[in-house]
Amino acid sequence: MSAFTPQARVRLVNAFLRPYDNAVATARTCYSAKGIVTPDDVVRQPEVRDRIARSIYAAGHHTTLQHAHFQFTLENVSRHFIWDFLHSHPFYNSEQVSQRYVRVHQDNVVIPPLEGRARRVYVEAVTLQMEAYERLIELLLPAAEAHYYARFPAHRPKDGGKPHRLARRWIPRKAQEIARYVLPVATTAYLYHTISLLTLLRYYRLSRQYDVPTETHAVVQAMVRAVLAHDPEVEKLLEEPIPLEETVEYRFWRAAGEVPGGSRAYREEFDRELGGYRSRLIAHTPDAEAIVAQAVRDVLGVPRVHLSDDEAIDLVLNPARNPYLAEPLNLAFHSKLMRVLHHPSYTFRKKLSHTADSQDQRHRLTPGSRPMMTAYLSDEPDYITPALIEEEPRADRYYRDVMERTWEYMGRLKRLGVPREYITYLLPNGVAIRFTESATLLALHHKLRMRLCYNAQEEILTASREEAQQIQHVTPRLGRYLAPPCRLRYLAGVKPYCPEGERYCGVRVWRGEE
Numbered sequence: 001m002s003a004f005t006p007q008a009r010v011r012l013v014n015a016f017l018r019p020y021d022n023a024v025a026t027a028r029t030c031y032s033a034k035g036i037v038t039p040d041d042v043v044r045q046p047e048v049r050d051r052i053a054r055s056i057y058a059a060g061h062h063t064t065l066q067h068a069h070f071q072f073t074l075e076n077v078s079r080h081f082i083w084d085f086l087h088s089h090p091f092y093n094s095e096q097v098s099q100r101y102v103r104v105h106q107d108n109v110v111i112p113p114l115e116g117r118a119r120r121v122y123v124e125a126v127t128l129q130m131e132a133y134e135r136l137i138e139l140l141l142p143a144a145e146a147h148y149y150a151r152f153p154a155h156r157p158k159d160g161g162k163p164h165r166l167a168r169r170w171i172p173r174k175a176q177e178i179a180r181y182v183l184p185v186a187t188t189a190y191l192y193h194t195i196s197l198l199t200l201l202r203y204y205r206l207s208r209q210y211d212v213p214t215e216t217h218a219v220v221q222a223m224v225r226a227v228l229a230h231d232p233e234v235e236k237l238l239e240e241p242i243p244l245e246e247t248v249e250y251r252f253w254r255a256a257g258e259v260p261g262g263s264r265a266y267r268e269e270f271d272r273e274l275g276g277y278r279s280r281l282i283a284h285t286p287d288a289e290a291i292v293a294q295a296v297r298d299v300l301g302v303p304r305v306h307l308s309d310d311e312a313i314d315l316v317l318n319p320a321r322n323p324y325l326a327e328p329l330n331l332a333f334h335s336k337l338m339r340v341l342h343h344p345s346y347t348f349r350k351k352l353s354h355t356a357d358s359q360d361q362r363h364r365l366t367p368g369s370r371p372m373m374t375a376y377l378s379d380e381p382d383y384i385t386p387a388l389i390e391e392e393p394r395a396d397r398y399y400r401d402v403m404e405r406t407w408e409y410m411g412r413l414k415r416l417g418v419p420r421e422y423i424t425y426l427l428p429n430g431v432a433i434r435f436t437e438s439a440t441l442l443a444l445h446h447k448l449r450m451r452l453c454y455n456a457q458e459e460i461l462t463a464s465r466e467e468a469q470q471i472q473h474v475t476p477r478l479g480r481y482l483a484p485p486c487r488l489r490y491l492a493g494v495k496p497y498c499p500e501g502e503r504y505c506g507v508r509v510w511r512g513e514e
Contacts, residue, residue, distance in 0.1 A: 004215055005111045006188070009075040010222035012230060019068030019197050020233035024049045027056050027064045050236060057237055065198035065237075072193045072223055078110045080185035080425055081219065083358050084211045084373070090364035091199045096191030099355070099429075100177045100457070106130045108188045112214070112422035118413060125409035125426050129184050132402040136179035137172070139395040143388050144174040151506030166502060177457070178388045181430035182402050185354055200227060201237060208241045210249050211373045211424060217241065249372060263376040270434045271351070279350040279437075279463040281470035288344035288441070288475045289313060295340035310477065316340060317481045319492035325481070326492035328499065330446050341442035344478060346471060348437050353384035355429035356459035363450075365443035368435045373427060374420040381407045383430040386458055403428065441478060444471070452484040454505035486510040 016022055021039035028037040042049045056064060077086075079099075087094065109126050111119070148171050149156045155164035163171075195203070200223065207213070207220040228235055244250055274280050285291065293309035296316055300307070307315075316337055319325040324335055332338040350368070352360060361368065381403045389395045406428055413423045439447070444467070450456070451464040472479030481488070486498045490510035497510040 003113060003218065006076045008077050008215070008219050008222065009073075010219060010226060011073045012070060012223075012226035013073050013192075014069075014071035014194075015227070015230050016068035016070075016197075018233075019070075019227075019231050020053065020236070021049070022068050023056075023064040023197065024052050026067055027052055027061070053236060062198050065201065066196045068197040069194055070197070070200060070223075070227055072195075072226070073190070074193055074219065075190040076110065076188050077191075077219055078186050078212070078215060078425060079189050079358065079429075080373075080427075081212050081215045082189060082191070083185070083354065083361065085203075085216045086193060087358070087361050088370065089199075090367065091195065092364075093194045094191050094362075096189050099180045099183070099187070101173055103176055104130075104133060104180065104183060104187055109184060109186045110188055110215070110425065111186075112425055114418065114422060118416045118418050121409060121412050121416065122418075122422075122426065125406060126184055126186060128402065128405060128409070129182050129426075129428065132182040132398070133176075133179050136182060136389075136395055136399065137175045139392060139398060140175040140178055140388060141171065143392045143395070144171045144178075147174065147388070174388070178386045180355060181353060181384070181386055181389070181428060182399065182406075183429050184406075184425060185427050185429060185431070186425035187429075197227075197234065197237075200224065201239070205239050205241060208244045209247045210244070210375075210421075212421060213244050214421065249375075253375065263378045264380065266376055267378070267382060267432075267434070270349070274349060274351060277466055278352070278459065279348045279466045281346060281467070281474065282349050282436075283347040284471075284474055285344040285346075289477050291343045292316070292340050292441075292478060295343055296337065299337055299340060313477045317478065319481065319488045323492055323494075326485075326489045326494040332442055332446060338442065341445060342440045344441045344475065345438060346441070346444060346467075348467060349434075350437055350463060351384075351432055351434050352459050352463065353430045354427065354433055356384070356457055356463075357433045357435075359457055360437075360460055360463075363443070363447040366437055366439035366447050368437035370433065370435045373424045373431075377410070377420055377424055377427075379407070379411060379414075382432050383428060384432055384459065385430070388458070403430070441471075445482065448482050449485055449488065452482070453486070453500070454484070454507055454509060455500060455503055484509055487512075 018039045021042050024042045025037045025039045028042060042052075056062075082094075082096065086092065106127075109130065111122060111126075114122055145167075148167055152164070152167070155167050157163050162168075203220045204224055207217040209216070224238070245254075290309060293312040296312035297304065297307055315321050317325075322337070324331045324338060332341065350360075357368075357370070360366075361370070383403050385396070385399065389399050406426060410423050410426050413426070414420075448464050448468050451460045452468060454461065456464065468479060468482040471482060481491070483491075487510045489495070489499065490497045498504045
């Protein structure tokens, strides 16, 4: 069979000069009585260099492999692959094209290596989804316009005049942000992606795991080839990929076989336990407030009699007393005092669309156990409907019809014997993702600060509100100041309260207005 079309384009655009020698030099520096060991020093004894490299690799002393970094540009890769692999861990940095702000064109979709009738069915399906995206944008423009002018009545055109320049930008973007829910996860993206040598080695070792082993291995292999062309010595550290058949997930499903109705039973059980929430708190650290308060006293070296629990918590979380909270940089992980927020943790069960979760997972310090899409690919439509679509009856009817037809196409591919791996590419952005997510209060504080902003994607804003409210309920003194940047800046007395400039949402959230 042929490869994915269009084929991914991988380029190494920035890299450490000699990553392999650098790793050994950093290792030898740890035991050097003469000062810093340089890459030029280690290359003078290549046999010793290679012996040290093998030794530290086998022993798991891998911090030496984290110094060297590689920056790639990736093009024609699917958003399914990005969500499933590139962004499923914390050890990377990416800047990718946004579907919220950049319109998706008809040909921006990957086609798996299918032939004959299966390929024709797949192409029919993505054609439907791409056309539905364009149609939904048109249908949603009136609702998006109504929302905009409700927030910015002064921007409404007067006497047949032109719309405000911000309205001309915001209204179509809002319509396309919501219309993208019908797009397949096969939609392509381009991005910068930066990782360490250690992460690249891990990528290669696990490049044949579920959900998208074919695309993943092809892209990672191209990344590895680019690095080896830059520094052939890196090959001495490569371990061959673990075959798909030897992965834990594959072994489980091979032993379990198909579980009739298991996917539906799982979904029904999960949704029932959510109890109407989008994100439900299921566990948190007992005595979290007392633990944080004592940790504050530990940092400052004062006894309880000099600093009560209330005063200690207020010192670290009240923006009027802690100016770090109003800084544009996230200083929390570098502040001695704010690191006390590492101790309490919270766990949520969540249900988001694929497109919302693709943004949620970018908060790498609030990790989640996301599902194998091949494992619970359902026969019945299973998706999220955005509120803006529900407000527009014509859009709502059309959206639901497209979702029904999308699942019908996937059913046809199943009956044709197409591997589940390839069928999952037709899943729409709106497909429901169910998972468990845990984080410390330190990581959650930053995430909620960003996602409680009214400019946040609708589902994430809703989930973030639920999370903040539940944290406030179980640990009120710790949750009291969970708020968007404008509220924190207002309490700290820092102007302008809204840091978004022209992206101001139109609501004075800092005063408690909604």
